[in-house]
Each structure stands twice: as C-alpha cells, then as structure tokens.
Amino acid sequence: xxPKTPLILxxxxxVSVLLAxxxxxxxxxxxxxxxxxxxxxxxxxxxxxxGDDSVxxxxxxxxxxxxxxxxxxxxxxxxxxxxxxxxLLRNPLAEPYILGISGGxxxxxxxxxxxxxxxxxxxxLTSFTGSLLTLLLILGISTGQSILKKNSILLSGVMVNAxxxxxxxxxxxxxxxxxxxxxxxxxxxxxxxxTIQQTGMLSLLLLPCFILIFWxxxxxxxxxxxxxxxxxxxxxxxxxxxxxLITTSFMVSATVSQCGLIGFVGLVIPHFFRLLLGPDHRxxxxxxxxxxxxxxxxxxILARTLPNQGEMPxxxxxxxxxxxxxxxxxxxxxx
Amino acid sequence: xxxxxxxxxxxxxxxRTEVLKQVCFSVEQGDxxxxxxxxxxxxxxxxxxxxxxxxxxxxxxxxxxxxxQSYKKKDLAKKIAFVPQIVPMDFPFSVMEVxxxxxxxxxxxxxxxxxxxxxxAKQAIVFTGVEHLADRKLNALSGGERQRVFxxxxxxxxxxxxxxxxxxASLDLAHQIRIMDLMEKLKREKKITxxxxxxxxxxxxxxxxxxxxxxxxxxxKIGLPQEVLTFQTLENAYGCTLxxxxxxxxxxxxxxxxPGKFIQPRREKKP
Numbered sequence: 001x002x003p004k005t006p007l008i009l010x011x012x013x014x015v016s017v018l019l020a021x022x023x024x025x026x027x028x029x030x031x032x033x034x035x036x037x038x039x040x041x042x043x044x045x046x047x048x049x050x051g052d053d054s055v056x057x058x059x060x061x062x063x064x065x066x067x068x069x070x071x072x073x074x075x076x077x078x079x080x081x082x083x084x085x086x087x088l089l090r091n092p093l094a095e096p097y098i099l100g101i102s103g104g105x106x107x108x109x110x111x112x113x114x115x116x117x118x119x120x121x122x123x124x125l126t127s128f129t130g131s132l133l134t135l136l137l138i139l140g141i142s143t144g145q146s147i148l149k150k151n152s153i154l155l156s157g158v159m160v161n162a163x164x165x166x167x168x169x170x171x172x173x174x175x176x177x178x179x180x181x182x183x184x185x186x187x188x189x190x191x192x193x194x195t196i197q198q199t200g201m202l203s204l205l206l207l208p209c210f211i212l213i214f215w216x217x218x219x220x221x222x223x224x225x226x227x228x229x230x231x232x233x234x235x236x237x238x239x240x241x242x243x244x245l246i247t248t249s250f251m252v253s254a255t256v257s258q259c260g261l262i263g264f265v266g267l268v269i270p271h272f273f274r275l276l277l278g279p280d281h282r283x284x285x286x287x288x289x290x291x292x293x294x295x296x297x298x299x300x301i302l303a304r305t306l307p308n309q310g311e312m313p314x315x316x317x318x319x320x321x322x323x324x325x326x327x328x329x330x331x332x333x334x335x
Numbered sequence: 336x337x338x339x340x341x342x343x344x345x346x347x348x349x350x351r352t353e354v355l356k357q358v359c360f361s362v363e364q365g366d367x368x369x370x371x372x373x374x375x376x377x378x379x380x381x382x383x384x385x386x387x388x389x390x391x392x393x394x395x396x397x398x399x400x401x402x403x404q405s406y407k408k409k410d411l412a413k414k415i416a417f418v419p420q421i422v423p424m425d426f427p428f429s430v431m432e433v434x435x436x437x438x439x440x441x442x443x444x445x446x447x448x449x450x451x452x453x454x455x456a457k458q459a460i461v462f463t464g465v466e467h468l469a470d471r472k473l474n475a476l477s478g479g480e481r482q483r484v485f486x487x488x489x490x491x492x493x494x495x496x497x498x499x500x501x502x503x504a505s506l507d508l509a510h511q512i513r514i515m516d517l518m519e520k521l522k523r524e525k526k527i528t529x530x531x532x533x534x535x536x537x538x539x540x541x542x543x544x545x546x547x548x549x550x551x552x553x554x555x556k557i558g559l560p561q562e563v564l565t566f567q568t569l570e571n572a573y574g575c576t577l578x579x580x581x582x583x584x585x586x587x588x589x590x591x592x593x594p595g596k597f598i599q600p601r602r603e604k605k606p
Binding site for chain 2: 007008009087090092215216217218219221222224225226227228229231232233234235236274278279282
C-alpha cells in the first residue's frame with residue numbers, strides 16, 4: 001500500500017509557487033494594460049529602470065500599481081473569507097458576507113456618502129465602523145453555546161443582512177442626484193480609487209489575518225470531522241471558532257470598506273480550488289490567497305479594458321466569468 | 336490493576352433537566368465495557384462526559400488515576416480516543432488523510448506529518464483492514480468501511496481507552512461482526528480498554544466483559560453479562576417482554592424480542 005497523496009508540505013509548496021507565479025504574471029499584465037496604452041516595456045523600465053518620468057510611467061506608478069495591488073488584496077481576502085466561512089458553517093453556500101458584514105458596511109458607506117464625506121478616509125471609515133458594528137451584533141446574538149451551532153450563526157447573519165437591506169433601500173429612496181450614483185457604484189464594488197498609501201495600510205491590516213488563518217488551516221480540517229471528533233483530538237473548538245470568525249470578519253470588513261461590495265469571488269474561488277486540489281485547508285488557504293488575488297486582478301483588467309469608454313463594475317466580470325467556469329467544473333467533477 | 340475510568344457521583348443536566356444522576360462506576364484497564372439502556376437513558380451524555388466533550392455538573396471523573404480536568408486537551412487526546420456515531424461527510428477527504436488526522440495530538444498546529452506519523456497511519460490502516468481503500472474518498476465508502484476508517488483514525492491517537500458510540504448502528508450483519516471483532520482485537524493485541532454504547536444486547540452479551548445498564552439517568556445494574564441481562568431487569572428498564580436464555584454459542588445470555596408485548600412504562604410520579 002502506497003497512498004498517492006504526496007507529503008502535505010510538498011503539495012503546499014508546489015501549489016503556492018505555481019499560483020504565486022500566476023499572481024505575479026497577472027499583476028504584470030495589469031500594470032501593462034489600461035486606457036492610456038498597453039506596453040510591457042514601459043512597465044519594465046518604470047519598475048526596474050532608473051529615472052523614468054514619462055507620463056505612462058507616472059500612470060503605472062500612481063494609478064495602475066495601487067489598483068492592481070488593491071485588486072489582488074481584495075481577491076485574496078474575499079476568497080479566503082469564503083473558504084473559512086464554508087468550513088466553519090459547513091455550508092457550501094457560505095460566502096464572506098454571510099454574517100451580515102456587507103449590509104453593515106453598506107449602511108456605513110451610504111451614511112458617509114450622504115454626509116458628503118470624501119471617499120478616503122471618510123467613507124472608508126464609516127463603512128468599516130458599520131461592518132464592525134454588525135460583527136459585534138452577531139457575536140452578541142450568538143453568545144454562549146450557540147456560537148458553536150452553525151445554523152444559529154447562519155440565521156443571525158441572514159437576518160442581520162435582511163434588516164440592513166431594508167435600511168439601505170430606505171436610505172437610497174431618500175437620496176437624489178449625484179450622491180445616488182456614488183451609492184450605486186459603491187454597492188457594485190469599485191477598485192478604482194486606491195492610492196498607494198491606502199493599499200499599503202490595507203495590506204498591513206490583512207497580512208496578519210492571512211497568516212493567522214493559514215496557521216489554523218489544519219485545525220479547520222479537524223473541525224470538518226465534526227465537533228465531537230475535533231474536540232477529542234485536542235482542539236479547543238470554542239476558541240478556534242471565535243478566532244476564525246472574528247479574524248475573517250475583520251479582514252473582510254477592512255477590504256469591503258475600501259472597495260464596496262464585490263460579489264461572487266468569495267463564493268466561487270474556494271469551490272474552484274476545492275474541486276481542483278481536494279479538501280485540505282493547508283493547501284486551500286494559500287491557493288485562495290494567491291489564486292483569488294490573481295483572479296481578481298484579471299477580472300479588473302477586463303473591467304477596465306473591455307468597454308470602449310470608461311469601465312464597468314468589476315463585480316459584473318467576476319460573476320460573468322466565474323459562474324460558467326464553475327458550472328463547467330462542477331459538471332466535469334460529477335462525471 | 337489501576338482503573339481506566341472511575342466515576343464518582345457523576346451528574347449532568349441540560350438546563351434543569353437532569354440526565355445523569357449520581358452515577359458511580361469504574362472500568363478496569365483491559366475491560367470490554369458496554370453501556371446499554373433505552374433511548375434517552377443518558378448513554379450518549381455519559382459518553383460525552385467520559386470523552387471530555389462535556390464537563391460534569393457534579394461528581395468526579397478520574398481517567399487513568401487522574402482527574403479528567405487536570406489533563407490538557409492534547410494530553411487527554413493521547414489517552415482517550417472517541418468514535419462518534421455521526422460524522423459529517425460534506426468534505427471529501429481521502430481515507431489516508433482522515434487516518435492521519437488521528438496523529439494531530441502528537442503534531443504541531445499545522446499538522447505537518449513526519450515519517451513516523453505516516454508509518455503509524457499505515458499500520459492502523461492495515462490493522463483495520465482498509466488498505467485497499469487508502470486512496471478512496473471517505474464519502475465513496477459504505478457505512479461499514481467508513482466505521483473501520485474512523486476506528487483506524489482513533490488507533491492513530493495511540494489511546495489507552497477507546498470510546499465508541501453505537502459503532503454497529505445501521506450496519507449489515509457482516510459489518511457488525513467485523514467491527515465487533517476489530518474491537519476485540521484492539522483489546523487483545525493493543526491492550527486498549529474499550530468502552531462502547533450499544534443498542535444490540537446480544538452483541539453486548541457476546542463481547543462485553545462487563546455491562547452497565549442505564550435507565551432514566553441512573554445505573555440499574557452493573558456486572559457480568561449474565562448478571563445484567565436477566566429478563567426481569569431488562570423488562571423493567573425497556574418496558575417490553577423479552578425472552579432470555581443461553582446462547583447456543585456458549586455461556587452467555589441470548590435476548591429474544593417477543594412480538595406484541597409492549598408494557599406501558601411506569602412513569603415516575605412528580606412530587
């Protein structure tokens with residue numbers, strides 16, 4: 001008997017190296033392409049060359065680079081968030097917004113926009129506050145033992161989201177003129193307004209969350225075997241569940257407050273990699289971070305280059321590519 | 336010989352409902368100890384206390400001569416392994432992956448396996464006779480095969496005590512006997528103390544060295560199969576007429592159900 005599965009460390013490294021390559025390639029492509037012209041040469045000289053201050057070089061540094069990094073961070077966070085919630089709630093339909101974070105963030109953002117605050121830091125902060133308040137609310141609702149009952153968390157999340165939707169609609173119905181446009185754009189997700197300081201700050205918030213979740217990835221595997229088995233293998237499931245819930249919600253809040261509600265990535269990328277790589281979260285966590293990042297960068301490239309004028313919301317692209325791709329995979333794996 | 340398990344006045348309640356009342360018993364090392372009793376008698380709750388999943392409301396519980404609360408979670412996992420009745424199957428891990436999970440009490444948080452862990456897992460897979468399934472996905476196996484995989488996972492924890500909650504429930508006859516033989520082999524060859532909850536009184540009589548009959552959260556009787564499995568005791572506990580004679584296989588009792596003889600259970604009068 002010689003099981004085919006190679007050692008976990010080898011698989012982990014192979015997948016990480018491969019997907020890191022894909023992410024870097026996607027980011028390079030993202031820097032090269034845009035409405036002001038496509039040039040690989042310019043990217044190379046402005047990244048590695050000396051003293052290039054052409055207009056295109058400025059665009060690459062000031063506009064495209066923060067945007068590409070933001071896309072990668074958002075894709076990584078949402079995919080990883082979806083992965084954690086699907087495992088924690090043992091529900092294949094779980095996605096990073098399931099606890100009602102999206103609703104809270106949206107209300108916060110809309111209030112910020114209505115107050116006439118600037119996009120950064122004003123609206124980001126109100127939105128972040130909104131999402132953290134919903135997280136506190138969820139934790140408050142599911143205190144005590146019920147935090148371990150996945151359906152009670154799930155239902156509280158759905159209810160909080162439903163309530164938030166109502167509030168959002170109420171606020172939208174009160175709004176007129178230009179502010180309405182900003183609100184709609186925020187709700188559809190928008191990567192265009194990043195600055196390098198902003199993305200730098202965001203990555204400082206996100207990286208520790210990524211590391212912590214990866215650190216707990218094997219524990220998530222054990223949790224999937226059920227509470228009883230996990231507990232009798234020495235896992236403190238209450239502590240682990242709470243840590244994962246809070247960390248994931250925190251990092252999703254941080255990204256949502258920067259770029260609005262980008263849907264679908266968090267649902268489809270974890271499933272995509274689970275079908276490709278199997279259920280081991282030690283492999284899936286890095287795969288979702290790197291692969292989810294690459295997917296979002298590519299979707300963003302399409303969102304800004306496909307239309308002749310302006311750009312379309314990236315959320316449209318993530319779903320348009322993701323859904324058919326996923327259905328194809330599902331059909332193939334079912335055979 | 337030192338006691339594997341010693342329970343003294345063990346009590347548990349869900350809210351105000353008492354489900355275990357002052358339960359006292361001990362299990363010797365090397366026993367094949369079977370807990371029987373009607374539905375709702377507190378068997379599963381007792382299992383949860385013994386495995387450390389729930390903390391008792393009252394009384395003390397010693398595992399291998401030490402109070403259970405004094406163990407760290409991972410250290411307890413090296414002493415006691417638990418095979419639950421229901422395991423969720425939503426994520427398609429392979430047999431080898433599941434069995435390797437049993438090594439987690441001995442590993443770091445990331446569970447990176449060392450050659451020794453792989454070796455232990457392979458031995459457990461061979462011991463339980465599932466080597467031909469090692470690469471298969473868990474959700475592609477039959478109930479009996481899956482149960483053997485979970486026992487292999489428990490063996491990987493290298494426990495001194497193994498707890499099993501109705502390991503033969505919903506298995507066909509061949510798989511039932513295979514699982515029971517496997518536990519007998521664990522006891523004989525690996526010197527693991529077996530504690531099992533079962534609804535099958537005949538299997539309990541055949542394999543159990545000692546039986547504990549639980550009813551309404553209290554111990555009705557504890558002892559050898561022929562001491563516990565008498566028709567008066569069983570009729571009182573289960574509320575149906577039973578025929579108990581000697582098994583044609585040897586000197587242990589055989590329990591036969593009698594059709595149409597349900598006795599209305601006596602309800603305790605509320606004060």
